Amino acid sequence: MAKQNKAQTSSSETYGFQTEAKQLLKLMIHSLYSNREIFLRELVSNASDAIDKLRFRAIEQPELVTDDADYAITLRYDKDAGTITVADNGIGMTREEVIDHLGTIARSGTAEFLAKLSGDQKKDAALIGQFGVGFYSAFMVAKEVEVLTRAAGTDQGTRWVSRGEDSFTVEDAGELPRGTQVILHLTEDAKEFADGYRLRSIVRRYSDHIGVPVRMPKESAEGAPEDELETVNSAKALWTRPRAEISDEEYKEFYKHVSHDFEDPLTWSHNKVEGKLEYTSLLYVPKRAPFDLWNREAPRGLKLYIQRVFIMDDAEQFLPLYLRFVKGVVDSNDLPLNVSREILQQDERVGTIRSALTKRALSMLQTLAGKQPEEYGAFWGEFGEVLKEGTGEDFANREAIAKLLRFSSTRESAQGSQERVALDDYLERMVEGQDSIYYLVADSYDTAVNSPHLEVFKERGIEVLLLHHRIDEWMMANLSEYEGRKFQDVTRADLTLPGEAKEEAEEEAADDALTERIARVLGDRVEKVRPSKRLKSSPACLVLGEYALGPQMRRIMQVAGQSLPESKPQFEYNAEHPLVQRLAAETDEDRFAELVLVLFDQASLAGGAPLSDAPAYVERMNRLLLELLST
Numbered sequence: 001m002a003k004q005n006k007a008q009t010s011s012s013e014t015y016g017f018q019t020e021a022k023q024l025l026k027l028m029i030h031s032l033y034s035n036r037e038i039f040l041r042e043l044v045s046n047a048s049d050a051i052d053k054l055r056f057r058a059i060e061q062p063e064l065v066t067d068d069a070d071y072a073i074t075l076r077y078d079k080d081a082g083t084i085t086v087a088d089n090g091i092g093m094t095r096e097e098v099i100d101h102l103g104t105i106a107r108s109g110t111a112e113f114l115a116k117l118s119g120d121q122k123k124d125a126a127l128i129g130q131f132g133v134g135f136y137s138a139f140m141v142a143k144e145v146e147v148l149t150r151a152a153g154t155d156q157g158t159r160w161v162s163r164g165e166d167s168f169t170v171e172d173a174g175e176l177p178r179g180t181q182v183i184l185h186l187t188e189d190a191k192e193f194a195d196g197y198r199l200r201s202i203v204r205r206y207s208d209h210i211g212v213p214v215r216m217p218k219e220s221a222e223g224a225p226e227d228e229l230e231t232v233n234s235a236k237a238l239w240t241r242p243r244a245e246i247s248d249e250e251y252k253e254f255y256k257h258v259s260h261d262f263e264d265p266l267t268w269s270h271n272k273v274e275g276k277l278e279y280t281s282l283l284y285v286p287k288r289a290p291f292d293l294w295n296r297e298a299p300r301g302l303k304l305y306i307q308r309v310f311i312m313d314d315a316e317q318f319l320p321l322y323l324r325f326v327k328g329v330v331d332s333n334d335l336p337l338n339v340s341r342e343i344l345q346q347d348e349r350v351g352t353i354r355s356a357l358t359k360r361a362l363s364m365l366q367t368l369a370g371k372q373p374e375e376y377g378a379f380w381g382e383f384g385e386v387l388k389e390g391t392g393e394d395f396a397n398r399e400a401i402a403k404l405l406r407f408s409s410t411r412e413s414a415q416g417s418q419e420r421v422a423l424d425d426y427l428e429r430m431v432e433g434q435d436s437i438y439y440l441v442a443d444s445y446d447t448a449v450n451s452p453h454l455e456v457f458k459e460r461g462i463e464v465l466l467l468h469h470r471i472d473e474w475m476m477a478n479l480s481e482y483e484g485r486k487f488q489d490v491t492r493a494d495l496t497l498p499g500e501a502k503e504e505a506e507e508e509a510a511d512d513a514l515t516e517r518i519a520r521v522l523g524d525r526v527e528k529v530r531p532s533k534r535l536k537s538s539p540a541c542l543v544l545g546e547y548a549l550g551p552q553m554r555r556i557m558q559v560a561g562q563s564l565p566e567s568k569p570q571f572e573y574n575a576e577h578p579l580v581q582r583l584a585a586e587t588d589e590d591r592f593a594e595l596v597l598v599l600f601d602q603a604s605l606a607g608g609a610p611l612s613d614a615p616a617y618v619e620r621m622n623r624l625l626l627e628l629l630s631t
Helices: 019-031 036-059 094-105 110-116 120-132 134-140 187-193 198-207 248-259 341-346 348-372 373-387 394-406 423-428 445-449 453-460 471-478 513-526 551-559 578-584 591-606 614-630
Strands: 005-011 014-016 075-076 083-088 142-150 155-161 167-174 181-185 212-217 225-231 265-272 280-284 304-305 309-315 326-332 436-441 465-468 485-489 529-530 538-545 570-573
Touching: 036 075, 036 167, 036 181, 036 198, 036 248, 036 309, 075 198, 075 225, 075 304, 083 309, 094 167, 134 142, 134 181, 134 373, 134 445, 181 187, 181 551, 187 198, 198 212, 198 248, 248 265, 248 280, 248 326, 265 348, 280 348, 304 394, 326 348, 348 394, 394 423, 423 436, 436 453, 436 471, 453 465, 453 538, 465 471, 513 529, 513 570, 513 591, 538 591, 570 591, 578 591, 591 614
Parallel strands: 075 212, 304 326, 436 465, 436 485, 529 570
Antiparallel strands: 005 014, 014 167, 075 083, 083 181, 142 155, 142 181, 155 167, 212 225, 265 280, 280 326, 304 309, 538 570
């Protein structure tokens, strides 16, 4: 937690906001006015979470709720005073928790969040929910926010108050009911919200699915609030209702509740399983990747309920790590209520549910890809690289994951680096006699699409998949074949072209004088020198041996601290190229060596590899240029 300055008077202490929180408050107050009503959704959602947490704690500590077991959220307003109060009888907070939760942005990654703010109000608004900072939305409508809270099982209450500027004050509040009350002192232009009809409509629009009753005072015929309370939402957990009774809007609003995202989900799947094992699941795929997607240690997982009792927020045991972007709820009737993370990890029923939910999530993505390819393309752009992790982590579902992969290719090169090609599409376009799925891995799309290794494939009209992300070589190491067709790396020495037997592909020119001359010059820089069958317009290229690690894998393993044996490429030359023919005719061995080394360095550059001795290459090129200019 960031260090805070404080000034103390008796039990009252004034703290300075965390620097990042100040920036966030400024954004909330000045950038999100177009969508101000969502403040109520966020506060009601927080109140619901507080009640869920107490329900779970009370399983083992029933004494926490002896004073009030009627869980509910109460919403009151005062038109004359210009206030709105959102109260719950949930878990509440201690003084220390108030300072920690309301004075700082508790989740990590605040700096990354602020760095993503673009000045575009619509885009900035969409980011807020991804960082768990819904409480701060209160300052969109309030000139001052007051929080009164008492933690379950304690006697001392706490009062927190702030105007959303530089500081907040915390003081003892004496006797308070269990739970939390958030009192908003509305700004002049937000007093429209202190209206019973307006508040009811917002609750029914955004929070009807909350599994806790939201109660408001009944209104008289004149519209004045009365003492008697009435429930204004359905107060039934959405996932427990039949799918036919749930509208798309309700599904979307529930997603925003469980994910704290401001955008609608891309797709969802609601399913109830009955029989030997009974559970209900509601899975969502977001439109946008969260800021911490690549942090494999970040909290993730589904909200877990057991017999409709909330258990935990991030139950990671129900989906594999490569599906960490999936949000939602799983509610089981078969797991024990006092379940712990250790039990979850060991229980075979959890393994059964995990297997089924994984298949359902992949099926949901396959349906999206088949019915809404443009939407799936948007998904792939956000989450494709994470989904690729599954090829090495989930052997049982590798074929299903492979169907979901998308690639750039030589056939789609007019589309740039967009990854649109599915493996099924590739298979349909294979040429006569083609038995392999050809691919090329490079450090960038431009390097891949311009690689000399593609020349024979372009000439023959054979499509090659172009892979250019950091995880791609690792992924292909885990994909040996698809639908009975083996994958073949076109940068490898053991290249077999359609209609060519492997023995024929491995034949090399025997006792070739040029090959021997080049090999003497390159020496231990290369494993082998041979004429090429893949080059048509380039003079030379470097290829990898059958078992050699590619550059991406070498970097991944080096970052992991593994020591690797030295790997040497093979040098292939195009015997039909004019430059190579001129080289073969060169009688001056020094000049011959100079030209061979230039070709070797150029082949390295064309393959996207760094030069081992860049200054030496520059000197050689300068000498050749001077010689050319002097003739």
